[in-house]
Amino acid sequence: MACKIAIIGGGSAYAPGLINAFIQHAADFDGAELALMDIASPELEIVQQLGQRLAAAAGANLTITATTDQQVAIAGADYVLTTFRQGGFQARRLDERIPLHFGVIGQETIGPGGFFFAMRTLPVIKRIVADMARLAPGAVLVNYTNPTQIVAEAVTHFSRVPCIAICDQSQDDARKLRHALAMPEATIELESIGLNHATWSTRFTINGEDGVAVMMRHSDAVLARGDVSARVKRQFRLTREYGRLPNSYLQYYYYREETVAEALAEPQTRAEEILEALPGYYAHFREQIAAAVPHLTHGRGGSIFGDMAVEVLRGLVRGEGAIHTLNVPNRTALPDFAPDRVVEVTARLERTGATPLVQERLPATVVGLLHMLAEYQWLAAESIWHDDPPAMTRALAANPLVLSLPLAQQLLDASRRAQV
Template structure:
């Protein structure tokens, strides 16, 4: 069994080691290939990864390489967690839109759009390599925006891809804490898109415990990369579900915009400082355990989500996971080939979507349809390099939709991203 991590210079990567260590009695991993084009960070993180594994008595072969073909060849599972343009590109995604009175964010709005363009451009080469050297491998995509990137893989390549995010598993942990159970024992019912989803039910031993959670007043967790906004009780009543914290950008857009404008540092700038400290820690050869500091970086339960999914695909255990897959009629008001974030039972054959039993409000449906249109157009723009499709996508997005702002913002963001977007060169 070979697992490959593309983007292994990420500060998150050591968490994968911990997920594998926790399952060493369940899965025997023969080789882990750690690949990144940033050789400096790759060596630091790769060596730390090796030390963690050895400290826990695992002698798994660790291959540290910048060669994509070597990393991918004969892999059974491939995790993609790349950040094209590194943290500086993310900071541009967050800062430049604010100049035009637009929300600047890593995965949504115009910043998320350019993140998607850069990421899909890089994924084209990765997809070609997987198709050639590991056509039967399962690809687990964590690269943001996860749902859009997964849609690219499923619509434009032959790669067997499943998208993943840590938001649903973090919500499960919160629900488990409230009702007094291990979150692994919960089966969530999710409806939506990546970073625009709602948990409409949570089953424990066949009983829905979500109402108990909502009555407790808990509004769900807020991810580490944003400030918490208390949801008005009337809005929560209308939603009647636990929303992803990213929905704050839609439900409280003016407040979020002002909040972002008034921050001394963007989240990307904060993460850059955290990563410098983490790399310093990883570089110290005396350190052999994942530090608490990593929680500041975000990505809570990231490794658990990724490695538990690999476990289900490998062991055929049919456990429930919330993942990004093709809709295939599960959400009736979206297209069959739209990638959605829903509950699935996972086996060796892949993901089997669980039929929905709960409804969401008309306003939530409308929002989802608008954002899904934006996502379809985003993939089309990334694949074709067509500037008109760029404008169509951004006009469709509920957080943008103002051409007077879009046109100059696009020009500036194309200029700073052009080295990563060769299709858009004039």
């Protein structure tokens, strides 16, 4: 289908993997324009040139354009994919470092770090949806920008732009489970519900067998291995405790002291590690531009990132009712949550949106924390969208990792001072 897909953040190190995934499904996007937009013009030019070389080598009928003008990219688009990082990794470094000074985990999507990230992200999202309403009426926003749930809460409440928010964490968790279980070729079927980065499995099999039973059979061996991360080991411990597979991010709530101590002991934050690695990614991209036959061997996010985004866009373009796990307004799908609250749930894609599928209730042992997170994320979206500082303090105080008005104010003050 000949369509225009604007990609906001098209110069990132993620973008080549995304373009590569479009190329793998070129038949479904025949004649499409991928309109890359980024404020980082040198990186944008590299990604465009690499994308053009990759598409030409594969014989894919895709036009790859590039611009630093957001309105040019959005004008006439059928779909807008947001995958930008406002403030870059230097800002993420502060999101990770500042909370640790107060004994709270520093992370890019949850806790205070996620709130700081949302404070930078939502003003940009507000401009994007305004441009979409004016220049691409009827276009669907597919959001991959974190914190994705707060973004989706804001857009679905304060804009008429159709919005689907996506996250590949469950796929990444499944990949790491295969490694932990020493079953690299295992077929894992996983359906989880809840909130972004806070889901519990409702259907989980490994090679057709109950996945929890498989994990428990291997649990002692996994916990004893030195090549399995503490994060994955905590997933095994939580699975044993609750009888369901948790999203790996739930470790930050259920093992709060452990994860803070671990982060404080690390010589670098994740953002600092990425900042060191980024030049190597772009060096590889430049090498492949000059290669006789370009071949993408590494980039940020691996193949999962591009694959999921393109699968969702493919489902929208084809309109054949494909089922994916998405972040969308609940309606009546999850009986534990309000109809207008954004939830992560299996949903059926149509050409202009997605319909969440009705699920059973989660047990009381896990749903209480999710209720707190759902209301916090709504309060965060509302207060940041309306630029209301007192409301921002109250919203951050409602975060389960904060739960203190004085602490929330101290965190916000520290973040604002660091951004000056």
